[in-house]
Amino acid sequence: MDVEERSQKDNAPPSSEAPEKFGRTLRAQFLLEPECTYLNHGSYGALARPVADAANALRLQAERQPSRFMVEELPDLIRDSADSLGKYLGARGRDIVFVDNATTAVNAVLRSLAFLPGDEVVTTSFCYNAVRKTLEFITERANARLVTAEIPFPLISPADTVQAIASSMTRRTRLLVVDHVSSETGLVLPINDIVRLARSRNIPVLVDGAHAPGMLPVKLDQLDATWYAGNCHKWLGAPRGSGFLWTYSDFQPRVRPTTISHFVSNGYNRAFDWPGTKDFSAWLSVPAAIDFRASLGEAEIYAYCRRLTARAARLLSDTWQSDMGSPRGMMGFVATVALPSPTKATPAAAERIRHVLRTNHNLETFVKAIDDRFWVRVSAYVYNDLSEFERLAELAPKVAAEL
Ligand SMILES: Cc1ncc(COP(=O)(O)O)c(C=O)c1O
Known part of the structure; x- marks a missing residue:
């Protein structure tokens, strides 16, 4: 439409x-307090009872025999959950790994990349503050330059955004980091046009889609980004702690989790699927959240x-x-x-x-x-x-x- x-x-x-x-x-x-007027779903989400029940059941399942759960059941359950999310987002499950939140997904990508002095990384004035801080950290460390495309606000047209980004790119641009939906303003950016622009200049693109899954019909395989970081706890309705990272297959060998653990050298999925012992119920409840949405349509x-x-x-x-x-x-x-x-x-x-x-x-x-x-x-x-x-x-x- x-x-x-x-x-x-x-x-x-x-x-x-x-x-x-x-x-x-x-x-x-x-589960929200009935008397509260809650107009801030976008920040932290809010759980529906069937999804909370599914998460609780998974926690109890783990407690029945924790060792069997962690060693034998968990690896397949994580991959099943990634497959289910992949189906929902128009992607292959094996290109998706779970992390705690979008901040962690963005950090995994940015801290895996190596920049040289004088390289440029472009982002926009809408960039989420935690992501900007990470960009400052990695560019300062490498003596690279962080370039901010100033997007007018209030915005008049999607074309203004694409134009602002295009004019911030140079021969030295090595990466574009752009929101799919801007946190401060709620603006949905013309992400297909932005990704096309970057790809036409051979610039890898990290899309910060923290707000998009469940709010927009995201089709990752068609988008053609290099990485897509997202959250399932906001609009998709999964428990907090269910962030994810999608990575284009050619780039998977180069991306590492923020926490290096046993399987860091065993490929993209295994490196991320075991970040150390933790409660995995949020990752595993993503299919329940997708089912709940399907029940509503x-x-x-x-x-x-x-x-x-x-x-x-x-x-x-x-x-x-x-x-x-x-x-x-x-x-x-x-x-x-x-x-x-x-x-x-x-x-x-x-x-x-x-x-x-x-x-x-x-x-x-x-x-x-x-x-x-x-x-x-x-x-x-x-x-x-x-x-x-x-x-x-x-x-x-x-x-x-x-x-
Ligand atoms: C655009 C954007 N990026 C990143 C984040 C960070 O999400 P989280 O706190 O779940 O890591 C948010 C949170 O609202 C966001 O809107």
Whole structure:
């Protein structure tokens, strides 16, 4: 569906409301406190009961005979889980390894690469802070240069992003690190065009897809990136601790886990599949999370959450008479809207708004200071409905006015 078609769908009248199984009806299936208005699924996810039950059952299975579990059952269970994730993401399971989170996946790639003095690594101004810190670490260590493509925000069009990245690349560019979905702004970047651009110049690409699986129909084999780092605990609905790394086969011999262990020389899968003794239930619960989504319907999840996100963004920006951070065609399940305030925005003041909303109003959302303005980032997931965003629309300006 193109941008235009999607925005027409988002504008559809309420008579085509989403199926009743979503929103409030579904909330009881999640372990969240029932009275909390939870508009921050994107940060840490939130578990549905059937997935939590599956994770608990796996933990109990391990306890029945820990040695047998670790030595004989675990290796195949991990590969089965990777196969299941691969099927979901349009990839081969053997190209996927699990790690604790996207930060670890990005670190595994970046710390496996060797740069020379004068080499350049390109990223964008949307780069997630933990990833930027890792990039600073590896480029400083090698006397290489970190180049930041400045992407305008609020963004007008996807082409601006591709243009900003293209003009930051030079003959010395050795790597591009780019978000699929930007954390701060929720913008869905035109990742196919960006990867195509880099590949046309023979530049390897690490895609930071921490937010994408479950929010966007990711097809890894078609994307043609070099590496794709992701999380299953956010939109896919698996327990925290279920990050992953997909690596194009030619590059697998060169990538090493962040923790070197027994099997580091035994190939990509084995090197990552044993990071030392730990609780593996999060990795192994990924198939249960995929099954839970299938029980709701993948297409219905996308339709409900996209539409709710678009409606929530419009509601907030109309109520607050303020800007949206992303054009409609670049929104997934996360939207960013400027929050008017008499006070100049600072990171501490943004945290304060968030704290007051959480503590005094039992409402969880994400507030950021960007270029002296407050921006509220909302997540819309299957258990949310529009009334929760109406609550935020009313409360947030009051809290901001009382800083
Ligand atoms: C774009 C992006 N990269 C990386 C991360 C880090 O994810 P984690 O904390 O699970 O490693 C996030 C988290 O929200 C993110 O949005």
